[in-house]
Amino acid sequence: MEIPNLLDDFDSDNFTQSVVAHRVSSNIQALETVYHRHEKGQLVMPLTGCVTCTIDDAIWMVPTNCAVWIPSQIAHSNLITSNTDVCMLFVDPAVKDIPTQSCTIAVSPLLRETIIRLAASDQDYQPESRTARLVSVLIDELVSMPKEHYDFPIPSEPRLNRIAQAMLAKPHERHCVDYWAKRYAMSERTLTRLIKQELGISFSHWRRQLDIVLSLKKLSADTPVQRIAEDLGYESVSAYIHFFKKNLGLPPKQYIKQHFSH
Template identity: 30%
Template sequence: MQRGSSVEDAFREVARPVVALGSDYADGHVIAPHRHRRDQLLYGATGVVLLATAAGAWVMPPERGMWIPAGIVHDVRIMGRVRMRSLYIEPGVIRNMPGHCQVLGIPPLMRSLLAEAVFVPAEYDPAGRDGALMALIQHEIPLLPALPLSLPLPAHKALAGLCRSFLLAPTPHTSIDAWSEAAGCSRRTFTRLFRRETGLSFVAWRQQACVMAALPRLAAGQPVTAVALDLGYDNPAAFTSMFRRILGTPPGAYIEREA
């Protein structure tokens, strides 16, 4: 465990329900597994954040958020320069939030509130302007829309290692035979084990991983054709068909809607 504990040490004795911090991270930075005593809401104005727990992985594109409940061990990988804004919230203060990690949409009002919150001192006056800002944030968090940017990870050690490696370099051409051999089991055993561990077939999981890898690049304005070919698809049409099947809309329409 590392940075999570040291970050919260700065305000461990602060008797305020919500505290905000801002941090900048370089491309490729990795935050080792850690957990927080408080609930956390991450927001990245730029760059992409890949967060993983024992239960799954989540990708947070630019101008999106991530809900991380208190006590959940997670690691973080930074892709591109990330201007991160974090809220640390006393457990139980925000109700009706999930007990698992969740990527969230961050509308313009919440972006503005987060931009202001990082300049609020930890020992702010609850009855003053700073207190009103933090109170409004508490009202807005339960209204943030959930986004389908998660992927289950198996508890099985060998499978988990394969899945985490795949997330860093996904391709639609990885085969069940190759993975079953790497896992040291038969194709039939692998298929059963993978579905039991993730709730998905290997093919469905692989396709969702490719979508997760594509979203940050599409959000950054890269052409669909370039993203599709870089991921290993034979043509943009095959990628678009897979994308539509998983998210219910073609890549261009999805990015336009989310923007």
């Protein structure tokens, strides 16, 4: 079944306003944008469900109460699952202090509600209007939000690309770097150096990023913690909870309560 383009009728660059917003709901089937870029930077903020963004050579999972920022002219595509409601904010790159790199942004209640309000407004607003004043508050809140990098890089280097695709397909198989080195006829040292050269991180960090983005996706879909631990190949639920708290600051159940309650 063909997936429709979720922004067929909306082009942020057609507006002279420096900040505009658009809201999309997917009631039955998944929706996606084709791989594209635009002048305005884009904030993707799910209100319910989860969005998967492919930005350059990385996959970003965007759960409820988080958002992903995509800077101006960065190639990307967005896939939203069925029964998902998402707001997209578009910001001119000349706006002061907006992020210049892709990142995950925590969404405060104020930021969430102002983006929703803007998306429901006439986007062709005047500079001194009530909507323009709302936008000023929105930008002040946006640039002050905490920023993280919850992405899973997909390298273009053929061997690393195949490793990335294999880990995505079977995340429960927790193979070490030595396994992958042997599989692609390299020494462990050579593969370790290649990963560092291509990604700027270690193999363990790369794998950790996969666990984080898949955890966020599964938590936003109300998957039980025990099931997530099994899906990601952890030996026990306690081992998974330890990993989650170490990297995200809270145990999964507390994180769910703070980030996914509506």
